[in-house]
Amino acid sequence: MLGSNSFCSQEIIETQYSFFSRPIIPTCHPSDSKQAEKTQREAPGDRRSSRSCCSPNMQQGSGVEAEVTxxxxxxxxxxxxxxxxxxxxxxxxxxxxxxxxxxxxxxxxxxxxxxxxxxxxxxxxxxxxxxxxxxxxxxxxxxxxxxxxxxxxxxxxxxxxxxxxxxxxxxxxxxxxxxxxxx
The missing domain is CATH 1.10.287.370 (Helix Hairpins)
Structure with missing residues (x-):
């Protein structure tokens, strides 16, 4: 789950779960992607910004990234x-x-x-x-x-x-x- 110091607002975040209580991917609405890019530019060394909740890529399993449409x-x-x-x-x-x-x-x-x-x-x-x-x-x-x-x-x-x-x-x-x- 996302912490309280996450840069995406609660109403924008949709956390998606598998059907056996394992998280799949947290994603954000496309309208929030500018905010994510801005935050990543402001804090490039921050670990949270490199794996942001607004990233359209999946970063689990074997490290293979796949966009969730x-x-x-x-x-x-x-x-x-x-x-x-x-x-x-x-x-x-x-x-x-x-x-x-x-x-x-x-x-x-x-x-x-x-x-x-x-x-x-x-x-x-x-x-x-x-x-x-x-x-x-x-x-x-x-x-x-x-x-x-x-x-x-x-x-x-x-x-x-x-x-x-x-x-x-x-x-x-x-x-x-x-x-x-x-x-």
């Missing part, structure tokens, strides 16, 4: 959103699989039951229903959960493909100066 930042942000969605999808898929297993268990228990009237939970309330109605409801619920699970798996694979494409683009430009992998 607006499009690059949009790709980084898009990757972050896709990564978040990927984790949400994993949680939803896990919950959907658990629901499917629970419905299958309920269906198996219903087969073993010899009662004509069965208690069936609707929301927070249990109601007595005929066995055939409960079997039909369980089958419909299993179909809905199966379709939902399939939809979630398709979306997950789509998100993974988009993330892979963005990784190729970003690693191609920034090499090891950017970290898109989870630890």
């Amino acid at each position: 607006w499009e690059d930042q949009q790709n980084i942000n898009r990757f972050g959103r896709l990564n978040s969605r990927f984790h949400e999808l994993e949680d939803e898929i896990k919950a959907s699989k658990e629901m499917s297993e629970n419905l299958e268990d309920a269906s198996n228990e219903l087969i073993l039951s010899d009662e004509d009237m069965v208690r069936f939970q609707m929301g927070e309330v249990f109601t007595h229903m005929p066995r055939e109605d409960v079997e039909n409801r369980l089958e419909k619920m299993k179909e809905e959960v199966g379709k939902n699970l399939e939809k979630l798996e398709d979306e997950k694979s789509s998100v993974l493909l988009q993330m892979a494409d963005l990784k190729k683009i970003l690693y191609g430009k920034f090499k090891d100066s950017i970290n898109l992998e989870e630890d």
